[in-house]
Amino acid sequence: MQPSLVVRAMLAVLSATAALAAQGPPNVLVIVADDMGYGDLGCYGSKQIATPNLDALAASGVRCTDGYVSASVCAPSRAGLLTGRYQNRFGFEHNLISDTSVYSEGSLSIPKDEQTIADRLSDLGYATACIGKWHVGEHLDWQLPNQRGFDYFFGMRNGSHGYFPTPDKHRLYRNDDKVKAIDEPYLTDWFTTESIAFIERHEAKQSKQPWFVYLSYNTPHAPMQAKQQDYDAADHIENKRRRNYVAMQHCMDQNIGRIRQFLANRKLTKDTLIVFLSDNGGSVYASSAINAPLRGEKGTFLEGGLRVPMIWSWPGHIEPQQTYQQPVISLDILPTVLAAAGSAIEPETIGNGRGRKQRIYDGVNLLPFFGSKQQQGAPHESLCWRMMMRGAAVRQAEWKLVRTPFAPPQLYNLQTDIAEQQNLAAEQPQRVTELMAVLTRWEESHERPPMWSSAVMWSAFNRKFYDKTYQLVQPLETPR
Numbered sequence: 001m002q003p004s005l006v007v008r009a010m011l012a013v014l015s016a017t018a019a020l021a022a023q024g025p026p027n028v029l030v031i032v033a034d035d036m037g038y039g040d041l042g043c044y045g046s047k048q049i050a051t052p053n054l055d056a057l058a059a060s061g062v063r064c065t066d067g068y069v070s071a072s073v074c075a076p077s078r079a080g081l082l083t084g085r086y087q088n089r090f091g092f093e094h095n096l097i098s099d100t101s102v103y104s105e106g107s108l109s110i111p112k113d114e115q116t117i118a119d120r121l122s123d124l125g126y127a128t129a130c131i132g133k134w135h136v137g138e139h140l141d142w143q144l145p146n147q148r149g150f151d152y153f154f155g156m157r158n159g160s161h162g163y164f165p166t167p168d169k170h171r172l173y174r175n176d177d178k179v180k181a182i183d184e185p186y187l188t189d190w191f192t193t194e195s196i197a198f199i200e201r202h203e204a205k206q207s208k209q210p211w212f213v214y215l216s217y218n219t220p221h222a223p224m225q226a227k228q229q230d231y232d233a234a235d236h237i238e239n240k241r242r243r244n245y246v247a248m249q250h251c252m253d254q255n256i257g258r259i260r261q262f263l264a265n266r267k268l269t270k271d272t273l274i275v276f277l278s279d280n281g282g283s284v285y286a287s288s289a290i291n292a293p294l295r296g297e298k299g300t301f302l303e304g305g306l307r308v309p310m311i312w313s314w315p316g317h318i319e320p321q322q323t324y325q326q327p328v329i330s331l332d333i334l335p336t337v338l339a340a341a342g343s344a345i346e347p348e349t350i351g352n353g354r355g356r357k358q359r360i361y362d363g364v365n366l367l368p369f370f371g372s373k374q375q376q377g378a379p380h381e382s383l384c385w386r387m388m389m390r391g392a393a394v395r396q397a398e399w400k401l402v403r404t405p406f407a408p409p410q411l412y413n414l415q416t417d418i419a420e421q422q423n424l425a426a427e428q429p430q431r432v433t434e435l436m437a438v439l440t441r442w443e444e445s446h447e448r449p450p451m452w453s454s455a456v457m458w459s460a461f462n463r464k465f466y467d468k469t470y471q472l473v474q475p476l477e478t479p480r
Contacts, residue, residue: 025124025341026314027199027272028212030117030333031256032081034074034133034221035298036309037282037289040249044309046290048237049246053257057276060313062322062370067310068329068383068395069280070362072299074159075135076387077279077330078216082116082136082148084334084345084363086384090114091448093387096135096159107451109137110148113350117334118149121212124341127151129198132191132216135159146175150214154179154194161218163187163225163248186227188219188248192255196262203266210341215259220248222286227251242288270315273340275333278308295420301385301393301402302420314340318370326378327395331363339365350447360445384442388450394439401435409436 038044042051043058070080070087075096079087087093090111097103110116118128129152130145137143138157145153156171165172165182172179184190195215202211226234226247233250237243256276263269281304282289284297296302310328312318317340338344348359368375378397386392391404398415409432411425425432 024208024271025126025210026317027210027268028121028126028337028340029195029215029259029272029274030081030213030337031215031259031274031276032078032132032217033252033276033278034216034218035280035283035287035289036220036249036278037284037291038278038294038304038307038309039290039292040245040282041309043311045292048290049249051249051253053253053260054276054309054311057256057260057274057313058311060315060320061274061318062312062324064310064312064324064328066325066327067277067308068306068327069277069308070329070331071385071387072280072301072305073387074133074221074279078133079110079136081279081330081333082118082214083110083114084117084331084361085114085359086331086362086442086446088386088443088450089360089362089446089448091446091451092136093450094452094454096137097452097454100139103452105139108139109143112142116149117337118145118212118214120149120334120338120343120345121341122149122151124338124343125209126341127202127209127211128214129153129195129212130214130216131155131195131198132214133159133161133218134216141176144176152198155191155216156218160221160223161187162223163218186251188217188251188255191215191217192258196259199262199266199268203268212337217252219252220245220287220289222283224248224287239288245288273314273317273337274312275337276309276311277330281305281308293419299390301391301404303400303414303418306385306393312336312366312370317367319372319374322370324370326369327383328366328379329363329383332366332379333363335361335363335365336367339367382438382442384439386439386443387454390454392439392443394435394442396435396438399431399435401432401439403436403439411435 040046040049041054043055043063069077071077073095076087076092079092096108122128128150130150132155134145134157141147154174161171163186167182184193195213224241224244226244230247230251234243234246237246263272281298282291291297291304294303294307296304298305345361349356350359351357364379369379382394382396384394393402398413400412400414402410409425410423411428411432412420
């Protein structure tokens with residue numbers, strides 16, 4: 001009897017995983033930008049910002065046109081990326097808040113019983129480092145990077161930081177100790193130097209132990225503070241805030257070039273899997289990001305809030321010069337990296353007694369979709385998003401449903417209307433009903449309700465994006 005298509009597909013994946021394990025696990029570098037616009041990379045259509053190093057990274061592997069994150073704001077997006085699970089499942093639905101008089105310090109974090117990608121790679125023998133922005137729990141010791149799988153940490157525990165730190169005014173830590181001396185004047189440069197130094201120290205040991213670096217830039221998140229030389233080089237930009245943004249973006253691109261050049265000099269390029277993405281859509285009003293041709297921005301459930309640049313590179317394993325157009329999500333990073341390391345997520349149960357159930361992992365191993373013999377079909381049947389009191393959305397194939405407290409459901413065909421201009425909900429009520437059912441089933445599968453809620457100002461902020469005119473909040477053209 002011939003094995004079924006499903007069985008044959010599983011066998012192919014297991015065979016590929018075994019082959020990778022035989023070659024030795026790769027080093028892994030995950031680079032996260034902060035609030036970067038979808039249209040602010042050259043390889044994603046920008047005519048205004050030169051990003052030669054990120055463009056080269058994309059050319060060396062896969063540029064995903066339909067790459068998503070699991071939330072349109074920083075902290076929950078990072079919680080999803082680090083765990084490979086929709087953060088909604090464990091109650092991390094909103095951005096972290098500072099008010100601990102209402103919510104306990106212990107709840108304002110990725111829960112203790114969730115494993116991070118660093119936990120899993122550490123168990124596989126990796127040396128692990130978190131450089132830059134943490135922002136998934138900072139009040140108690142067990143919430144900090146060194147207790148969540150990372151051997152080394154340098155950066156800020158919270159969500160934002162000025163780019164020119166001074167000895168008397170900064171929130172930077174090296175492991176558990178507050179930094180005493182400012183080694184480099186500009187934070188983006190410093191995070192890059194720390195990443196390279198960690199790899200260099202590890203490689204000096206001449207160990208076969210692979211490394212994992214989670215380089216979490218805060219660029220180009222506000223405050224808009226560029227180095228003078230980068231600001232001067234962006235003199236073709238008239239708007240000062242946009243000029244700062246462009247200069248900061250250029251600086252990050254140059255720093256990513258530094259890292260890639262270091263890897264090339266050490267002959268580590270072929271041994272390193274690199275993933276680059278933004279943590280959410282660009283902030284149009286706070287930092288003048290450009291999400292064109294998408295509508296909306298950070299904090300919304302429109303494409304401009306959820307769809308981000310996403311690049312994968314691993315020479316010899318991921319085919320170069322690829323453009324991948326099926327929807328993928330940041331939750332895919334964890335299972336893909338584990339597969340590259342020759343491992344996988346083991347089934348596990350949670351709860352007690354009759355309440356016991358299997359823990360759901362939402363990411364998919366993308367290596368079969370990116371190889372020379374691309375697996376056909378979509379990695380995901382559907383993708384879902386929610387922040388209580390602010391809205392929710394679901395994408396299935398080309399169809400996207402947006403549900404908010406501010407307007408009736410909105411239905412868009414992203415294949416023909418990427419800018420979400422034509423609301424088809426009234427014309428296709430049956431499809432609206434079907435997608436609402438998909439969203440509801442997903443919500444019912446969550447293990448915990450949200451552990452805290454957003455500040456009220458975010459609900460007011462969102463309202464203007466869902467008015468009856470459904471207009472763009474920014475022009476499709478790239479402005480000066």
